[in-house]
Amino acid sequence: MNYQDSNAYASPYSGQMAADAAEQDRIGFIQRTYLHLGLAILAFVTLEAVIFTAIPEETLMGLAGTLTQGWNWAFVLGGFMGASWIATRWAESGASSTKQYMGLMLFVVAEAIIFVPILAIAQFQVGGQVIESAAITTLVTFGGLTGFVFIGRFDFSFMRMFLFLGGILAFGLIICSILFGFNLGTWFAVAMVALASGFILYQTSNVLHHYRTDQSVAASLALFSSLATLFYYVLILFMRRD
8 A cells, every 4th residue: 555666775774785795694684574574464463453353343334434435535545645654764764773663563553544444344344254365365476476586586676667657647546536536446456456566576576686684674664565555456356256
Protein backbone atom coordinates (compact mmCIF):
# COMPACT_ATOMS: atom_id res chain seq x y z
CA MET A 1 0.00 0.00 0.00
CA ASN A 2 2.79 2.37 -0.73
CA TYR A 3 3.11 3.91 -4.19
CA GLN A 4 6.34 5.80 -3.66
CA ASP A 5 9.73 4.55 -4.82
CA SER A 6 10.94 3.01 -1.56
CA ASN A 7 14.51 2.28 -2.60
CA ALA A 8 16.71 3.82 0.06
CA TYR A 9 20.16 3.01 -1.25
CA ALA A 10 20.93 6.66 -1.96
CA SER A 11 20.66 7.70 1.69
CA PRO A 12 23.66 8.80 3.75
CA TYR A 13 24.86 5.52 5.29
CA SER A 14 28.42 4.61 6.12
CA GLY A 15 28.15 0.88 5.34
CA GLN A 16 29.56 -0.77 2.26
CA MET A 17 27.42 -1.68 -0.75
CA ALA A 18 26.17 -5.23 -0.19
CA ALA A 19 27.26 -6.26 -3.69
CA ASP A 20 30.85 -5.19 -2.94
CA ALA A 21 31.01 -6.35 0.68
CA ALA A 22 32.79 -9.43 1.95
CA GLU A 23 30.69 -12.58 1.70
CA GLN A 24 30.14 -12.79 5.45
CA ASP A 25 28.97 -9.16 5.63
CA ARG A 26 26.72 -9.59 2.60
CA ILE A 27 25.10 -12.74 3.97
CA GLY A 28 24.64 -11.07 7.35
CA PHE A 29 22.90 -8.09 5.72
CA ILE A 30 20.54 -10.34 3.76
CA GLN A 31 19.72 -12.38 6.86
CA ARG A 32 19.00 -9.24 8.88
CA THR A 33 16.81 -7.84 6.10
CA TYR A 34 14.58 -10.90 5.92
CA LEU A 35 14.56 -11.30 9.70
CA HIS A 36 13.24 -7.75 9.98
CA LEU A 37 10.71 -8.51 7.25
CA GLY A 38 9.54 -11.60 9.12
CA LEU A 39 9.20 -9.63 12.35
CA ALA A 40 7.24 -6.91 10.52
CA ILE A 41 4.83 -9.55 9.18
CA LEU A 42 4.48 -11.07 12.65
CA ALA A 43 3.80 -7.64 14.16
CA PHE A 44 1.19 -6.92 11.47
CA VAL A 45 -0.61 -10.22 12.09
CA THR A 46 -0.50 -9.65 15.85
CA LEU A 47 -1.94 -6.14 15.55
CA GLU A 48 -4.79 -7.37 13.35
CA ALA A 49 -5.49 -10.23 15.76
CA VAL A 50 -5.67 -7.79 18.68
CA ILE A 51 -7.96 -5.44 16.74
CA PHE A 52 -10.34 -8.19 15.64
CA THR A 53 -10.38 -9.74 19.12
CA ALA A 54 -10.89 -6.53 21.07
CA ILE A 55 -13.44 -4.80 18.81
CA PRO A 56 -16.91 -6.33 18.20
CA GLU A 57 -17.97 -7.38 14.70
CA GLU A 58 -20.68 -4.72 14.48
CA THR A 59 -18.23 -1.97 15.35
CA LEU A 60 -15.65 -3.20 12.84
CA MET A 61 -18.22 -3.42 10.05
CA GLY A 62 -19.53 0.03 10.88
CA LEU A 63 -15.99 1.36 10.88
CA ALA A 64 -15.29 -0.33 7.55
CA GLY A 65 -18.36 1.27 6.01
CA THR A 66 -17.52 4.71 7.37
CA LEU A 67 -13.84 4.70 6.41
CA THR A 68 -14.45 3.54 2.84
CA GLN A 69 -17.27 6.01 2.21
CA GLY A 70 -16.37 8.59 -0.44
CA TRP A 71 -14.03 11.30 0.78
CA ASN A 72 -13.42 9.49 4.06
CA TRP A 73 -11.31 6.95 2.18
CA ALA A 74 -9.37 9.77 0.52
CA PHE A 75 -8.50 11.17 3.95
CA VAL A 76 -7.52 7.69 5.15
CA LEU A 77 -5.23 7.27 2.14
CA GLY A 78 -3.78 10.73 2.72
CA GLY A 79 -3.03 9.90 6.34
CA PHE A 80 -1.50 6.59 5.31
CA MET A 81 0.72 8.25 2.74
CA GLY A 82 1.87 10.81 5.31
CA ALA A 83 2.68 8.09 7.82
CA SER A 84 4.44 6.09 5.09
CA TRP A 85 6.59 9.05 4.14
CA ILE A 86 7.62 9.66 7.75
CA ALA A 87 8.26 5.95 8.35
CA THR A 88 10.40 5.66 5.23
CA ARG A 89 12.47 8.71 6.16
CA TRP A 90 13.03 7.33 9.66
CA ALA A 91 13.91 3.87 8.37
CA GLU A 92 16.41 5.41 5.96
CA SER A 93 18.01 7.47 8.73
CA GLY A 94 21.67 6.63 9.18
CA ALA A 95 21.93 8.56 12.43
CA SER A 96 20.01 6.32 14.82
CA SER A 97 19.11 2.63 14.74
CA THR A 98 16.29 3.40 17.18
CA LYS A 99 14.78 5.84 14.69
CA GLN A 100 15.07 3.23 11.93
CA TYR A 101 13.10 0.69 13.98
CA MET A 102 10.55 3.35 14.91
CA GLY A 103 10.04 3.98 11.20
CA LEU A 104 9.47 0.30 10.49
CA MET A 105 7.01 -0.04 13.36
CA LEU A 106 5.15 3.13 12.34
CA PHE A 107 4.73 1.70 8.86
CA VAL A 108 3.48 -1.65 10.21
CA VAL A 109 0.91 0.15 12.37
CA ALA A 110 -0.22 2.27 9.40
CA GLU A 111 -0.64 -0.86 7.28
CA ALA A 112 -2.56 -2.61 10.05
CA ILE A 113 -5.00 0.30 10.28
CA ILE A 114 -5.59 0.66 6.54
CA PHE A 115 -6.20 -3.09 6.25
CA VAL A 116 -9.00 -3.11 8.83
CA PRO A 117 -11.88 -2.34 6.40
CA ILE A 118 -11.01 -4.99 3.81
CA LEU A 119 -10.20 -7.61 6.44
CA ALA A 120 -13.49 -6.91 8.23
CA ILE A 121 -15.46 -7.35 5.01
CA ALA A 122 -13.51 -10.50 4.13
CA GLN A 123 -13.91 -11.97 7.62
CA PHE A 124 -17.55 -11.20 8.29
CA GLN A 125 -19.19 -11.02 4.85
CA VAL A 126 -17.18 -13.31 2.58
CA GLY A 127 -15.75 -15.78 5.08
CA GLY A 128 -12.45 -15.86 6.92
CA GLN A 129 -11.06 -18.69 4.78
CA VAL A 130 -10.57 -16.22 1.93
CA ILE A 131 -8.01 -14.34 4.05
CA GLU A 132 -6.02 -17.51 4.63
CA SER A 133 -6.13 -18.41 0.92
CA ALA A 134 -4.99 -14.93 -0.10
CA ALA A 135 -2.21 -14.93 2.50
CA ILE A 136 -0.86 -18.29 1.33
CA THR A 137 -1.02 -17.21 -2.32
CA THR A 138 0.78 -13.97 -1.48
CA LEU A 139 3.57 -15.69 0.44
CA VAL A 140 4.05 -18.33 -2.27
CA THR A 141 4.20 -15.61 -4.94
CA PHE A 142 6.63 -13.57 -2.87
CA GLY A 143 8.80 -16.61 -2.28
CA GLY A 144 8.83 -17.46 -5.97
CA LEU A 145 9.77 -13.93 -7.02
CA THR A 146 12.46 -13.77 -4.34
CA GLY A 147 13.92 -17.11 -5.38
CA PHE A 148 13.91 -16.03 -9.03
CA VAL A 149 16.02 -12.96 -8.23
CA PHE A 150 18.38 -14.73 -5.84
CA ILE A 151 19.02 -17.71 -8.10
CA GLY A 152 19.54 -15.62 -11.22
CA ARG A 153 21.17 -12.72 -9.33
CA PHE A 154 19.29 -10.35 -11.62
CA ASP A 155 19.47 -6.58 -11.32
CA PHE A 156 16.06 -5.03 -11.98
CA SER A 157 17.12 -1.45 -11.29
CA PHE A 158 16.10 -0.58 -14.86
CA MET A 159 12.46 -1.03 -13.76
CA ARG A 160 12.61 1.89 -11.36
CA MET A 161 11.08 4.56 -13.57
CA PHE A 162 8.42 2.23 -15.01
CA LEU A 163 7.34 1.16 -11.53
CA PHE A 164 7.30 4.75 -10.28
CA LEU A 165 5.11 5.84 -13.19
CA GLY A 166 2.87 2.82 -12.69
CA GLY A 167 2.45 3.72 -9.04
CA ILE A 168 1.57 7.32 -9.87
CA LEU A 169 -0.98 6.16 -12.46
CA ALA A 170 -2.52 3.70 -10.00
CA PHE A 171 -2.80 6.34 -7.30
CA GLY A 172 -4.37 8.76 -9.77
CA LEU A 173 -6.98 6.17 -10.74
CA ILE A 174 -7.77 5.50 -7.09
CA ILE A 175 -8.30 9.22 -6.43
CA CYS A 176 -10.47 9.56 -9.56
CA SER A 177 -12.58 6.59 -8.45
CA ILE A 178 -13.18 8.36 -5.13
CA LEU A 179 -13.95 11.72 -6.76
CA PHE A 180 -16.29 10.38 -9.44
CA GLY A 181 -17.66 7.33 -7.64
CA PHE A 182 -16.78 4.55 -10.08
CA ASN A 183 -15.53 1.05 -9.35
CA LEU A 184 -12.03 0.27 -10.57
CA GLY A 185 -12.97 -3.35 -11.23
CA THR A 186 -11.19 -6.67 -11.35
CA TRP A 187 -8.67 -5.74 -14.03
CA PHE A 188 -7.33 -2.92 -11.88
CA ALA A 189 -6.73 -5.41 -9.06
CA VAL A 190 -4.95 -7.70 -11.53
CA ALA A 191 -2.79 -4.79 -12.69
CA MET A 192 -1.96 -3.91 -9.08
CA VAL A 193 -0.90 -7.50 -8.40
CA ALA A 194 1.43 -7.22 -11.39
CA LEU A 195 2.73 -3.83 -10.20
CA ALA A 196 3.37 -5.10 -6.67
CA SER A 197 5.14 -8.15 -8.11
CA GLY A 198 7.31 -5.82 -10.17
CA PHE A 199 8.22 -3.85 -7.05
CA ILE A 200 9.15 -7.08 -5.27
CA LEU A 201 11.50 -8.03 -8.11
CA TYR A 202 13.00 -4.54 -8.10
CA GLN A 203 13.43 -4.26 -4.35
CA THR A 204 14.77 -7.80 -3.99
CA SER A 205 17.41 -7.05 -6.61
CA ASN A 206 18.26 -3.89 -4.67
CA VAL A 207 18.93 -6.07 -1.62
CA LEU A 208 21.49 -7.98 -3.68
CA HIS A 209 23.03 -5.11 -5.62
CA HIS A 210 22.29 -1.62 -4.31
CA TYR A 211 21.55 -1.41 -0.59
CA ARG A 212 24.37 -0.90 1.88
CA THR A 213 25.07 -3.47 4.54
CA ASP A 214 23.69 -1.20 7.30
CA GLN A 215 20.36 -0.60 5.55
CA SER A 216 18.58 -3.80 6.53
CA VAL A 217 15.70 -1.94 8.21
CA ALA A 218 15.07 0.29 5.19
CA ALA A 219 15.29 -2.72 2.86
CA SER A 220 12.83 -4.71 4.96
CA LEU A 221 10.37 -1.78 5.00
CA ALA A 222 10.46 -1.55 1.21
CA LEU A 223 9.86 -5.30 0.87
CA PHE A 224 7.07 -5.25 3.45
CA SER A 225 5.38 -2.39 1.63
CA SER A 226 5.24 -4.32 -1.63
CA LEU A 227 4.27 -7.57 0.10
CA ALA A 228 1.37 -5.80 1.84
CA THR A 229 0.21 -4.27 -1.45
CA LEU A 230 0.36 -7.67 -3.13
CA PHE A 231 -1.68 -9.22 -0.31
CA TYR A 232 -4.27 -6.43 -0.45
CA TYR A 233 -5.04 -6.91 -4.13
CA VAL A 234 -4.78 -10.70 -4.07
CA LEU A 235 -7.38 -10.58 -1.30
CA ILE A 236 -9.60 -8.35 -3.43
CA LEU A 237 -9.38 -10.84 -6.31
CA PHE A 238 -10.22 -13.77 -4.04
CA MET A 239 -13.18 -11.91 -2.53
CA ARG A 240 -14.58 -11.14 -5.98
CA ARG A 241 -14.09 -14.75 -7.04
CA ASP A 242 -16.14 -15.94 -4.09
